[in-house]
Amino acid sequence: xxxxxxxxxxxGFILLSIxxxxxxxxxxxxxxxPPALPVYEQPVCPGDGYLWxxxxxxxxxxxxxxxxxxGTWVMSPEIGFLWTPAYxxxxxxxxxxxxxxxxxxxxxxxxxxxxxGYFGVGFEGGRWExxxxxxxxxxxxxxxxxxxxxxxxxxxxxxxSRVSYNGGDGGVNARPTAGEEAAGRExxxxxxxxxxxxxxxxxxxxxxxxxxxxxxxxxxxxPRPGDFNDRSAVPAKQAGGPYTPANRGANxxxxxxxxxxxxxxVHPHDLPPLTRSAPNTGNAKLDKKYQKQQDKQIAxxxxxxxxxxxxxxxxxxxxxxxxxxxxxxxxxxxxxQQQTNQLQQSHQAQQQQLQARQQPASRDTERR
Numbered sequence: 001x002x003x004x005x006x007x008x009x010x011x012g013f014i015l016l017s018i019x020x021x022x023x024x025x026x027x028x029x030x031x032x033x034p035p036a037l038p039v040y041e042q043p044v045c046p047g048d049g050y051l052w053x054x055x056x057x058x059x060x061x062x063x064x065x066x067x068x069x070x071g072t073w074v075m076s077p078e079i080g081f082l083w084t085p086a087y088x089x090x091x092x093x094x095x096x097x098x099x100x101x102x103x104x105x106x107x108x109x110x111x112x113x114x115x116x117g118y119f120g121v122g123f124e125g126g127r128w129e130x131x132x133x134x135x136x137x138x139x140x141x142x143x144x145x146x147x148x149x150x151x152x153x154x155x156x157x158x159x160x161s162r163v164s165y166n167g168g169d170g171g172v173n174a175r176p177t178a179g180e181e182a183a184g185r186e187x188x189x190x191x192x193x194x195x196x197x198x199x200x201x202x203x204x205x206x207x208x209x210x211x212x213x214x215x216x217x218x219x220x221x222x223p224r225p226g227d228f229n230d231r232s233a234v235p236a237k238q239a240g241g242p243y244t245p246a247n248r249g250a251n252x253x254x255x256x257x258x259x260x261x262x263x264x265x266v267h268p269h270d271l272p273p274l275t276r277s278a279p280n281t282g283n284a285k286l287d288k289k290y291q292k293q294q295d296k297q298i299a300x301x302x303x304x305x306x307x308x309x310x311x312x313x314x315x316x317x318x319x320x321x322x323x324x325x326x327x328x329x330x331x332x333x334x335x336x337q338q339q340t341n342q343l344q345q346s347h348q349a350q351q352q353q354l355q356a357r358q359q360p361a362s363r364d365t366e367r368r
Contacts, residue, residue: 036162036240040220054114066210068217069202090168107183110166111174162240198225215239268305
């Protein structure tokens with residue numbers, strides 16, 4: 001009993017020592033970041049007291065896939081509280097998800113430009129005054145017949161990036177300001193039940209998964225949480241960028257991850273690095289010969305990867321010059337993924353053939 005009591009105290013101490021700003025939820029080590037933020041319109045605010053919570057990409061461990069949680073209007077749990085959106089950030093060996101929260105001030109949300117007042121820092125879509133929330137009509141879609149609590153302050157959004165994560169390769173380069181750090185230390189309220197149910201409904205809907213919608217969800221925003229079938233639900237106009245599949249089910253920290261990570265690769269630079277196995281036949285001369293053969297094979301395969309990557313990069317430049325639409329870009333990315341997978345399969349077959357040629361020599365050496 002005494003030991004159990006001490007463990008309970010230690011566990012409680014650890015929980016208290018974690019910053020309330022984080023709410024980090026690390027499910028699996030995901031090397032490939034979430035898709036770009038889709039382009040969509042904000043549905044009309046359903047009434048006074050509703051605050052906008054932008055959409056974001058969640059990750060389902062069981063499906064090994066990202067899924068889109070639609071943006072929606074939510075009632076604030078307390079007067080004076082604002083919403084700090086969730087975001088993804090690079091954790092050093094994988095992407096980490098930081099859940100959103102309610103608080104008296106908006107904290108750090110990765111510098112992500114979610115739009116509609118959330119342009120990377122703070123919130124410019126509305127403010128609290130004398131216990132009532134007033135909406136900035138320049139960035140919030142408010143029906144004047146439903147609300148008189150409005151004002152109009154033009155906001156210039158100079159950042160049109162659709163990147164959905166902080167840090168890592170290609171992520172937003174932003175760090176918390178002093179004010180955001182202070183907001184992170186304030187009292188917070190976790191997402192309310194309506195938000196949790198809303199996210200669960202998105203996760204359970206196969207059409208919300210990135211592999212199904214290619215980064216362009218059919219339900220991008222809803223007027224209220226869970227209103228996926230509402231006529232006012234808003235589909236995405238287009239994906240925010242070329243779709244890159246997540247490393248489906250892969251754990252990059254495990255050595256058996258290469259095949260899973262390769263199957264998700266779209267371009268050669270997404271593939272796991274080429275590695276050389278350590279031969280141990282018991283014959284130093286044979287081992288040295290085997291290593292040279294591997295080195296030659298790896299050099300050749302790396303050259304083929306680089307050549308294919310160069311060709312695909314040229315096609316990306318061509319698409320940009322032609323101002324290709326989303327459907328054209330997705331078609332090219334699907335072709336790139338097929339090319340990359342075919343190249344990887346060919347290289348794996350070559351590696352297996354090399355190993356097979358060495359095995360008889362190894363057994364003969366052992367007999368001697």
